[in-house]
Amino acid sequence: MQHEIEEDTKNKYLVFVLANETYASPLLQIREVIKIPSIKQVPYMVPYFKGIINLRGQIVSVIDLRVKFNLKDFKSDEGLILVIEAKGSLVGAIVDGVCSVQDIPSSDIDTNPALETLVSPKFFLGVAKRSDMLINLIDIGGSLSSEDFRRIKEVA
Amino acid sequence: MDDFDLEIKKDFLVDAKGLLDQAEGAFIAIERGDKSPELLNNVFRLAHNIKGSGMAVGFDDLSHLAHHLEDVLAAIKNDKLKVNKSVVSVLLKGLDGLRSYIQGLEGDLKFTMDCSGINSQLKEILSSDLVVKVTTEDEVVSLAKELTQVTPDEPESNVPMVQKVRASEPCDSERPQPQRNAATVEEFLRVSMNKLDMLLNNVGELVINQSIMTSHRHNETVSSDHAIQTLAYIEKLVAEIQDVTLTLRMTPVRPLFQKMNRIVRDVSTLQGKNILLMTEGEHVELDKTVIEHMSDALTHLLRNAADHGIEDAEERKVAGKSEQASIRLSAEQKENHIFLIISDDGRGLDRERILKKGIEKGFVKPGSELNDQEVYSLIFRPGFSTKEEVTDISGRGVGMDVVMQTVTEMKGDIQIQTEKGKGTSFIISLPLSLSIISGMIVRVGDRKYVVPVAQLLETIEYNKVKIETTTGIGRMMNLRGEVIPIYSMRTLLGQPNKKEACPPGFGLVASAFGRKVSFEVDEIIGQQQIVIKKLGLELAGLPGIVGGAILNDGEPGLILSLHEFIDRRSGYAA
Numbered sequence: 001m002q003h004e005i006e007e008d009t010k011n012k013y014l015v016f017v018l019a020n021e022t023y024a025s026p027l028l029q030i031r032e033v034i035k036i037p038s039i040k041q042v043p044y045m046v047p048y049f050k051g052i053i054n055l056r057g058q059i060v061s062v063i064d065l066r067v068k069f070n071l072k073d074f075k076s077d078e079g080l081i082l083v084i085e086a087k088g089s090l091v092g093a094i095v096d097g098v099c100s101v102q103d104i105p106s107s108d109i110d111t112n113p114a115l116e117t118l119v120s121p122k123f124f125l126g127v128a129k130r131s132d133m134l135i136n137l138i139d140i141g142g143s144l145s146s147e148d149f150r151r152i153k154e155v156a
Numbered sequence: 157m158d159d160f161d162l163e164i165k166k167d168f169l170v171d172a173k174g175l176l177d178q179a180e181g182a183f184i185a186i187e188r189g190d191k192s193p194e195l196l197n198n199v200f201r202l203a204h205n206i207k208g209s210g211m212a213v214g215f216d217d218l219s220h221l222a223h224h225l226e227d228v229l230a231a232i233k234n235d236k237l238k239v240n241k242s243v244v245s246v247l248l249k250g251l252d253g254l255r256s257y258i259q260g261l262e263g264d265l266k267f268t269m270d271c272s273g274i275n276s277q278l279k280e281i282l283s284s285d286l287v288v289k290v291t292t293e294d295e296v297v298s299l300a301k302e303l304t305q306v307t308p309d310e311p312e313s314n315v316p317m318v319q320k321v322r323a324s325e326p327c328d329s330e331r332p333q334p335q336r337n338a339a340t341v342e343e344f345l346r347v348s349m350n351k352l353d354m355l356l357n358n359v360g361e362l363v364i365n366q367s368i369m370t371s372h373r374h375n376e377t378v379s380s381d382h383a384i385q386t387l388a389y390i391e392k393l394v395a396e397i398q399d400v401t402l403t404l405r406m407t408p409v410r411p412l413f414q415k416m417n418r419i420v421r422d423v424s425t426l427q428g429k430n431i432l433l434m435t436e437g438e439h440v441e442l443d444k445t446v447i448e449h450m451s452d453a454l455t456h457l458l459r460n461a462a463d464h465g466i467e468d469a470e471e472r473k474v475a476g477k478s479e480q481a482s483i484r485l486s487a488e489q490k491e492n493h494i495f496l497i498i499s500d501d502g503r504g505l506d507r508e509r510i511l512k513k514g515i516e517k518g519f520v521k522p523g524s525e526l527n528d529q530e531v532y533s534l535i536f537r538p539g540f541s542t543k544e545e546v547t548d549i550s551g552r553g554v555g556m557d558v559v560m561q562t563v564t565e566m567k568g569d570i571q572i573q574t575e576k577g578k579g580t581s582f583i584i585s586l587p588l589s590l591s592i593i594s595g596m597i598v599r600v601g602d603r604k605y606v607v608p609v610a611q612l613l614e615t616i617e618y619n620k621v622k623i624e625t626t627t628g629i630g631r632m633m634n635l636r637g638e639v640i641p642i643y644s645m646r647t648l649l650g651q652p653n654k655k656e657a658c659p660p661g662f663g664l665v666a667s668a669f670g671r672k673v674s675f676e677v678d679e680i681i682g683q684q685q686i687v688i689k690k691l692g693l694e695l696a697g698l699p700g701i702v703g704g705a706i707l708n709d710g711e712p713g714l715i716l717s718l719h720e721f722i723d724r725r726s727g728y729a730a
Contacts, residue, residue: 038711040603040604040711040712040713040714041603042695042698042701042714043649043650043651043698043701044649044650044698044699049694052691052695052704052712052714053712054706054710054711054712057689057706058689059689059690059691059692059704059706059712060692061691061692061694061695087693089692089693090692091692091694147694148694149694150694150697150698
């Protein structure tokens with residue numbers, strides 16, 4: 001049963017938009033997509049760490065991927081939050097919009113294009129060639145869980 | 157090893173640990189001369205149980221040791237063996253053997269230990285002159301049969317009377333970790349059936365009422381009164397569910413107190429003192445985490461009381477005190493706090509000696525005037541010990557500073573009451589629950605934060621006190637003759653400073669590590685019961701931020717620790 005599910009969703013990606021560019025991440029990493037609720041700021045954090053939200057009683061940190069990737073062309077009060085399961089805890093990532101869920105077989109993915117990408121190569125999964133466009137595939141869970149968003153470090 | 161096998165082995169270890177704790181209390185009661193058949197039957201059954209179940213799940217050596225213990229207990233039960241201190245000591249040694257074996261198995265299910273030493277000691281008892289008549293194997297068997305109504309020889313007999321509730325995610329148990337205390341065994345909590353039934357009942361009611369609400373939505377003829385009524389009922393149910401859920405983590409302090417019996421017994425035996433430990437309020441319940449953390453601290457306080465507090469027989473005689481010294485360990489609940497009190501009738505703390513030592517160690521400036529409480533609390537300073545020689549009993553492991561640290565971590569407090577020649581009492585107050593606190597909601601800039609009310613001494617309005625600014629030192633205020641520094645919360649939390657024209661804010665006065673500080677906030681909004689929420693790992697270790705909360709308006713907020721800001725070592729203080 002478990003295997004069937006994995007087989008079924010292995011090639012499924014959630015396609016989303018960040019400032020006119022198209023990205024996709026493995027669907028299994030994304031738990032839900034929500035509208036942006038009221039976000040409360042947290043001191044000592046990097047500018048793209050937007051703050052915390054109340055997700056049905058759980059406190060979840062939210063990162064604005066558009067600020068993080070230095071994109072210019074967006075409206076900061078618009079967008080959606082992808083709630084991502086990263087290393088057992090939840091992190092929210094703000095994107096401009098969500099397009100679709102697509103089946104992308106691994107044969108369609110070029111894992112080694114000579115491209116400059118926004119994410120570190122470690123979390124860049126490749127470029128998917130679709131009939132009408134190219135989609136950047138990123139391991140969004142891995143990227144968010146390995147990063148340190150603190151502006152000041154612990155004084156130990 | 158298949159899953160089922162693993163499961164029953166782990167279950168056995170969890171149960172056996174509980175049985176050992178019970179047995180320990182019983183052994184000490186036996187030593188005190190309690191020979192009620194009920195007690196003896198009970199303790200025999202405990203050993204029998206461990207033997208039987210241990211064998212059934214394949215821990216043969218462990219079961220063997222329990223078997224030897226059982227033989228001795230059978231002899232005591234049948235009045236074939238006179239009980240004296242040395243017999244009980246060997247029994248306790250056997251118990252320790254079982255305990256360390258089980259600890260080993262928890263780390264690694266293939267753990268083995270050489271038990272031949274203790275086995276032969278147990279055997280020796282049965283051939284010593286204390287024996288009235290040697291107990292034969294048959295008698296043990298017949299005894300076991302006598303008890304079979306209660307405990308058949310199968311492991312199924314171990315079905316506990318209470319349900320087990322999963323307290324944590326199962327650990328990776330396929331790969332036993334080599335180090336000790338590695339938690340291959342899942343943590344369990346004994347929860348009374350009663351509480352679970354209440355919870356189930358309430359949740360059932362909640363589901364019914366929720367479906368009533370849903371049907372209201374589809375049925376426009378229903379009056380809004382009816383809907384409001386249902387909603388009110390749901391609110392009540394939710395409150396009840398919250399109450400019951402919080403008590404699930406609470407367990408009685410009884411096992412903790414029983415453990416202390418052993419500590420006092422060991423110290424008094426070693427030093428030839430005659431000490432009676434009296435316990436009170438064993439039924440009082442505390443959060444399981446608090447009980448686990450307090451165990452070491454309590455052990456230290458009791459060892460200390462028995463070792464340093466209680467005088468030796470000679471000294472007591474001279475002072476005209478009864479030969480039998482007593483230590484009282486009690487627990488009681490008052491409002492939202494649990495008090496653990498350890499009092500002895502020993503020599504009391506020596507104020508002069510503590511003060512002298514404090515000056516020697518540089519904790520106190522010579523000539524400074526300290527009140528009693530300030531002098532006595534010197535013993536909680538790291539590196540403070542008035543007993544010149546380090547004894548085997550009190551002079552190792554945790555010290556008084558660790559006791560203080562533990563209590564502070566549990567958001568509690570310690571008070572000392574002492575009278576020279578009459579005795580000393582340590583009064584520990586702990587919050588009832590670690591997951592709910594009373595919080596003061598304050599505004600700093602445009603953000604709201606929560607401050608635990610327990611940390612606040614008082615709140616003040618700055619325009620009602622005299623504030624002085626000293627270049628290089630910062631702002632100070634004069635509060636009833638006491639000079640207290642003012643820290644700006646805005647600065648601490650990295651928000652832009654106020655413009656001069658703004659009205660002066662409010663001060664939260666807190667004290668920690670012997671320093672009193674006032675924190676300036678823009679507004680005090682009000683108090684609220686706060687359920688502490690975990691923050692994600694990405695927010696761990698932020699200075700002064702200890703958790704998150706959902707405020708009354710449904711918005712998330714951060715919980716600040718003023719004590720952490722005061723702590724100079726952290727280096728964040730202004």
